[in-house]
Amino acid sequence: AEALQIDTPDSASFSPKKSEGIWVLAETEGGMLASVTKELLGEAVALSEKLRCSVEAVLPGSGVAVLADELIAYGADRVHVLEHSSLASFIEENYARVVVALAGRYNPDILLVGATERGRGLAARVASMLHTGLTADCTQLEIDPESGLLHQIRPAFGGNLMAAIVTPNCRPQMASVRPGVMKAAEPDRSRKGEIVCHDLSDFEPDHRICLMDEMAANVCGDTLENSRIVIGVGRGVKNKETVVRIRQWAEQIGAVVAGSRAAVEMGLIDAHLQVGQTGHTISPDLYIAIGISGQIQHTAGLSGAKKIVAINPDRTAPIFNIADYGWSVSAEEALSELASVSL
Numbered sequence: 001a002e003a004l005q006i007d008t009p010d011s012a013s014f015s016p017k018k019s020e021g022i023w024v025l026a027e028t029e030g031g032m033l034a035s036v037t038k039e040l041l042g043e044a045v046a047l048s049e050k051l052r053c054s055v056e057a058v059l060p061g062s063g064v065a066v067l068a069d070e071l072i073a074y075g076a077d078r079v080h081v082l083e084h085s086s087l088a089s090f091i092e093e094n095y096a097r098v099v100v101a102l103a104g105r106y107n108p109d110i111l112l113v114g115a116t117e118r119g120r121g122l123a124a125r126v127a128s129m130l131h132t133g134l135t136a137d138c139t140q141l142e143i144d145p146e147s148g149l150l151h152q153i154r155p156a157f158g159g160n161l162m163a164a165i166v167t168p169n170c171r172p173q174m175a176s177v178r179p180g181v182m183k184a185a186e187p188d189r190s191r192k193g194e195i196v197c198h199d200l201s202d203f204e205p206d207h208r209i210c211l212m213d214e215m216a217a218n219v220c221g222d223t224l225e226n227s228r229i230v231i232g233v234g235r236g237v238k239n240k241e242t243v244v245r246i247r248q249w250a251e252q253i254g255a256v257v258a259g260s261r262a263a264v265e266m267g268l269i270d271a272h273l274q275v276g277q278t279g280h281t282i283s284p285d286l287y288i289a290i291g292i293s294g295q296i297q298h299t300a301g302l303s304g305a306k307k308i309v310a311i312n313p314d315r316t317a318p319i320f321n322i323a324d325y326g327w328s329v330s331a332e333e334a335l336s337e338l339a340s341v342s343l
């Protein structure tokens with residue numbers, strides 16, 4: 001492929017040449033495709049059937065080209081590989097510049113990004129450099145085949161209503177989508193697609209920014225979005241001693257411990273483990289809510305949970321309205337009984 005012209009941060013401009021389908025910005029984790037990328041591809045395929053357009057994946061990084069076939073298996077018709085040694089570490093400014101340069105050349109109709117820790121910032125930066133809009137944290141997407149407008153649906157006004165946002169004057173129409181809310185398609189490894197390796201030899205990374213060190217987050221086991229069993233800790237758990245008991249039980253049953261915003265604010269749970277509207281959306285097989293009242297902003301993160309168990313002494317707590325099983329006891333009483341339970 002011909003060399004990709006990459007603007008400096010100051011001169012970034014958007015000069016569309018031709019319009020190309022639905023794009024998914026691929027994210028990698030430990031050398032593998034992030035689950036959210038597979039989910040976005042599943043959604044992009046469904047949308048593309050209505051819009052009759054191609055699904056394209058953008059794969060920035062270093063040593064990532066090996067994942068192009070995987071993207072095709074999950075639904076991409078074409079994969080744009082953007083490889084450069086400086087992209088080995090995730091530096092938002094550099095990633096944004098290569099993505100913007102590519103979007104400037106092809107002018108996609110729609111650009112979808114995972115609303116992950118990396119994706120949230122990157123999507124905002126790319127949208128700003130492309131002078132387009134961004135609907136952040138969508139939980140649903142629909143397309144109007146007549147107008148080609150993407151309905152970007154997300155909770156608004158504290159989760160009290162779902163807003164469908166359209167951006168008729170923006171190209172690409174950009175949305176970041178929460179991990180865990182859309183379903184990944186089954187991979188089809190016999191699918192054929194095109195892989196375009198773009199020439200980034202002229203790319204000058206931004207030398208003002210460098211990554212000094214990377215530390216693994218202190219999260220035991222799987223990430224929250226991929227966990228089969230999640231225990232949610234709420235304000236009703238009250239103290240760190242009880243959280244320690246919950247963690248011990250979690251280890252016994254192979255669960256990850258997360259929490260409500262109230263539990264985060266009390267310092268019982270780390271902020272990156274918050275579930276809800278401003279935290280993670282999860283879809284475990286089992287969610288065990290201990291000392292959580294079940295406010296809409298919390299339950300907004302539970303839409304994919306298959307079974308919910310609520311432990312709360314207040315029988316009138318709203319969490320019981322969505323729970324499959326309820327146990328009306330205090331956290332302390334429940335833990336005394338549960339300590340001997342393994343799954």
Ligand code: FAD
Pocket residue numbers: 158233234235236237259260261262263274275276277278279280290291292293294295296297298311312313314317329330331332
């Ligand atoms: P509470 O509502 O105080 O409930 C505590 C529960 O513990 C009560 O039901 C009580 O009966 C029970 N309890 C009391 N004693 C015990 C005991 N001994 N054992 C067991 N249970 C006991 N919240 C989130 O969680 N995630 C979000 O992403 C989020 N985003 C928000 C965004 C906005 C814009 C706003 C305005 C709010 C947001 N919130 C979010 C906050 C949300 O509205 C609630 O305040 C929060 O979810 C309440 O957390 P909680 O259920 O742990 O606490």
